[in-house]
Amino acid sequence: MVQFHWRLPTHGDRADVALPKDTRGDWGALRPGNVAPAVNAPSPYHEHLLEIARAAEIAGFDGALIPSFPHTDDPWVVASSIARHTKTLRTMIAFQPPWINPVYAAKASASLQRLSGGRLLFNIITGGGGPGQLWWGDRIAHDDRYRRTTEFLDVFQGVWNGGPFSYEGKFYQVKDAGLPAPLAGQARPELYFAGSSDAALVAQGKHADFNLTHMEPLEKLRAKFDRVRDLASKDGRNVLPAIRLNILARPTEEEAWDEVRRGWANADWDAIEAQRAASRRGDAIGSPIPDHLRPERGKDPKDLQIDGFFSGLQILGAQGSPLGIVGSYETAAERIDTLLGLGVGGLILAGTPHLEEALRVGEEVLPLVRGRQPLRIAAE
């Protein structure tokens, strides 16, 4: 069964998808009436995240991704709180392996499995290297990154069921290690694994359950998924492709595109262009969006579509790929079915504002997705 996850905006949230300055959380400018700070609440933004998590759960999502950026609250902490305030929602911790020793990460994970009834997932990130990586205090040679991730997961897996487990790696060495009795033997958290280079795909073949990629044009996705399957099957394992993408759905096509045009009108184009120029100077991998389909202030957003997916969602504050879903509830469900048709086993959706849109997508769009087992059951 395909997993549907929602994203928790630990990085803050817009209160209105089309208004860049209408923010929630203390990452943007705080203004009177914004949810954070709220009166009488000791941790208002965390309360808001819990509200989103519960909404996603009630509206039918299987889990929630808790992203990790330098400026966000830590996903391990957020996950342990959310686990105790939800019943079935799975929490996906975005995590770069080196930050915690794998033996200790196994211990913390086993505790999370025990307190949540086995609802933990990981989004294993290997990290991009360079100055961004050094912010975290991590200087590692580019080519060694996936080897370290593989070793981390070797050790994590090795101690998980109790050991005794010994390992002599380049990065990790343990001798006769293993989780103690009450912690050992929990269900191992499923692993979503980010990264699409050959090194990444070989590494995940050994341990990952899902290969997670940001949304790209369908041709690129098909080619990538073929490689995922080929390389994973060399280890005799089945790694399912998974996609994260942003979604803006409304009752009608026109309402959806009006919302995008409103965002277009309110966007700070000077800042966007400056940021775009700056990112060209970095060594990030090129955008998957062809130049003529990249958003500009003079273009009608409705013209910017690839395979029926809109290529300008970053203008509306979307994190991750600018390519995502815009349209009526029916269109949105069709696009999701298109992705499921590529063999996708997991989707991580996000929409702004995250509370309201979790309810909307869960209530209005997911029930129309043909490739999803129906969760709504009419009263007898």
Place this chain on the structure above:
Amino acid sequence: MSYEIFWRLPPNGDGRSHDPAQWTRGDFHGETPVAAFSRAGGDDARYSYFDHLVQIARAVELTGLDGLFIPQTDEGEEPLVTAGALARDVTRLRFAPELPAHFLSAVYTAKIATSFQRLSGGRLILNLATQDPAQHAWHGYSWSEAEQVARHDEFLTVVKGFWHDAPYTFEGRYYEVLNGGFAGPLKGQPFPEIWLSGVSAEALDLSARHADVHVLDASTPQDAAAIIADLNRRAGRPLRYALRAEITARHTAEEAQRDAAFARDPQAGDPALVGDFDQVAARLSAYLDAGVSTLILSARPHLEEAYRFAQHVLPRLPERTPVRIAAE
């Protein structure tokens, strides 16, 4: 300015539209109800409409409002049970579930109320509903308003006596008690605030005798001011006044008019305030100036709109200081 803001909790379904046929949150409407939050089978059997109501309650607390008003509806959940279910999920909100006194023993209501005070830290309001005798009710009873008012009068007399004056003995037209009163840990809880409503002379006189707060039916601030002056004169003391209002507040008046173009929410109170954030705030402020100190607001869907109200309208209202809750 000293006032408080309550949000209406919908006990019989919720949705994006004012049209009850579209209230898919909850399984109260439609010939073949398909309830978004009421699923059956497997893990999902654990979710019900109450999970959504808890979400609304938490949002109301998180965004800084003061209480929940839970109306009586024919097909909807029982308000007192709903309040009990939510009371431990929020720490600060007060609860005003509408109670039908005509179905309840006064003594037993006192007992329920004192337990509620204990479990909630004194956050219950005794909010007695008067039903419209013209309405064909599901329960098959029909009382004139005068008879309901007479019963409420005795009901409140007995609840107060039982609470404060043990051993309490009373013999009336509707209720009888011999040596009643609480003992042990149930004794000495704060007596709930009393909210009453109604427009007839009998109802106003009842409020004059018993109410801490009278819930107005006033379509303009001028109407509100007139009723307030009349009732304060009848009572010989200043009461506090609440107003139920349905709001549709948006960034622009055009958006608000468009979104309010659905049918009027059949459960909302008067008035229906439609406009941009400044306009709605100005209308509410006019009621505050007229003497209202409790706003009971509603908008669908109740969760999302609580956020919208708190984010955009609340900061445009006068600075709010807590109201003085009637002691005892």
